[in-house]
Amino acid sequence: MNRVIHPIEQESFRRLRTRLDTSHFPPLTRAVVERVIHSAADLDYATDLVMDEGALEKAYAALHAGAPVVVDVEMVAAGITRRETVCRLKDAEAGPGLTRSAHAIRLAYEQVGPGALWVIGNAPTALEELLTLDVSPALVIGLPVGFVGAAESKAALRESGLPAVSNVSEKGGSAVAAAALNALLYHPTSYAEAAEHSEEKS
Template sequence: MERVIHSAADLQYATDLVMAEEDLVRAHAALHAGAPVVVDVEMVAAGITRRETVCRLRDAVAGPGLTRSAHAIRLAYEQVGPGALWVIGNAPTALEELLTLDAEPALVIGLPVGFVGAVESKAALRESGLPAVSNVSEKGGSAVASAALNALLYHPVSHSEETS
């Protein structure tokens, strides 16, 4: 929460973010064990430090009933398979597409921004039961999504995680 608040200079994230501690603990372990990190846009990737990411937006094309962002998520899933950490800070349609896949994510950081579809896509994420970080408002974006991932990336690995 601190990194998200700091990245946005917005204290309202203290009451807007939704996450479960046990999801974060498992995601932290997966991340530090080498699970892939998939992002929806290059701006999210640019904010994630010290870790390679997968972003397939440049390879994606829009088609009937499928946005370019949604297609990029499909392409990324074909590349990484289950168990990845998914960081979505821009496109609600990317988050919606992820929810249609059998991605078995280690964590979904679903913080797309905007007035069209963002709130609904984040509500669908929370209703899905997948391990997630989201928020209830229209707020979000690349900076806060990457900050949430960086919080896990920079949090020290505990001895119990190293031995499990």
């Protein structure tokens, strides 16, 4: 079932594209960049975001094949309206050297195992904890926000070599993390067919 796009959203993207040329980005990268910018009204994300089109293609396939989606907080879950998500923050407890957010990530991993898409938009400690686990993710959307640990946790994500969407600066947040996942959810399924066809020809 195709998503019905509200006229306000259509106009918003039209205005975005008059102010920023995104045509040089490959398809999924462009989709993520534009939807993140749309969610924050912040054009700087065009140069702040870091991702790889090949990793996005694999994540897109996993997502549309039904891979679990794990979020760090309910605010991220609230922004992902077309897919059920796993959030274990309500079940988590802080302990010595462990925040509730980090414990929630441990609980979620015990529940879903490897191959999930992880969407971290709030807590740097959640992303830090994720990097200590053998999650073998389909994708990590690591966009936590804050002046303490956010930029450092995202740098560690990039250094880990895991398939990821991150950004260099301290900004981020639940809305932009959800937007990055939604970009993959909303992208036309015909994209997958086109990608398959392209691989067969190469």
